[in-house]
Amino acid sequence: MAYSSWLECVRGCGRRYSIYDIAYRCEDCGGLLDVAHDVDALRDRSAAEWKQLFEKRAHTTEWPYGSGVWGKKEWVCPQVDNENIVSMYEGHTNCFWAERLGREIGVPDLWVKLCGNSHTGSFKDLGMTVLVSVVKQMRADGKPIRAVVCASTGDTSAALAAYAAAADIPAVVLLPKGKVSTAQLIQPIANGALVLSLDTDFDGCMRIVQQITADPTLYLANSMNPLRMEGQKTVAIEIVQQFDWQVPDWIVIPVGNLGNVSALGKGFLLMKELGLIDKLPRIACAQAARANPLYLSYQTGFREYRPVQAQKTLASAIQIGDPVSYERAVKTLTAFNGIVEQATEDELAAAAARADRTGMYSCPHTGVALAVLFKLIERGEIRPDERVVVISTAHGLKFTDFKVAYHNRALADVIARHANPPVELPADYDAVQRAIDARFA
Ligand SMILES: *Cc1c(COP(=O)(O)O)cnc(C)c1O
């Protein structure tokens, strides 16, 4: 069983590196690198055998295969030694039938994949387990890596800090000051990372982290590093597995740096190559209107691409004006007959609040995805008989500030139609009785 993977230039120039090389760009043409697998070696099991293997491992405690990511180790990162894997048994998040919301918006087969129900509260755990495991392997093999470093809009840093702490590897995180939620800020602090709060935005942090990691003893943990995508691509496999290996018609996903949508596409393409599925879903990318470089490029049929200056948005984890994985995402959208739509602040806040009224607890990024879903249904792009999966990227509890401000009607540019502030009353039976009667007349 000689499964293997390596890094390969995304521009197809043929340049290759080992997954243990410290390289983030092709030295020949400057393209990003992707992980490629020896797919022929993976054909030693039939599609049915892979499905059976993945199902057998799921939800067990068997190290490390009980993890949703490492249960697919052969497809993700076959080389790393099991004793160097750093895992919190991430993945296996629930994909639930959003029955009431789906009924209300006229797409009854609506599902939400809650990737935020994870160790640090976002899908970033899926990729970080792989990256930190490779770093642990490299350190065990004698590579002089002093620390892992990332720039972040809040969730990458939380995941990096947690996994690095579990492995006792130093972590450094660069955060845009005042632009991440309180929960996101305190996570890497609690996990003991060196937290550098910079007076800039994410794109500014990203520029500095690229300079910092020119020093090979400081290893880059941003999604520019393709190891993260190998873990994140398992979300595609999980979704299909949760539908008994059937492929939904649509996946709606909120996007910023464009790593996750590229990973999603990779997962589906590998399943198709190995015969586990025979069709692909369509992918709808959802952007915040205030940070919409992909949307603008889509309007030109991807002929033009211009970075934008990202404006402040409630969807702070996707407040990115110059996405690193633009080229990867365009390839994915082309392969998946994809579309891109955007949501304003009012639309994303209303969508999140409306979903919450049906029992969810949506983060603002999931709000962007839901707002885009509503638009695509209204436009007839998504039809009533289609099965739709919305990727919820983070847990709503990481964005308490957003929820509180919404229900206090304190958000700029948002009309809080679903605001539900508490009714303050004296401790008096009649007052309570009257309040109930007033609401449910
Ligand atoms: C990182 C993140 C995204 C965007 O993912 P990209 O890979 O940057 O496109 C969306 N939502 C949340 C909550 C995130 O943390």
Ligand SMILES: [Zn+2]
């Ligand atoms: Zn190249």
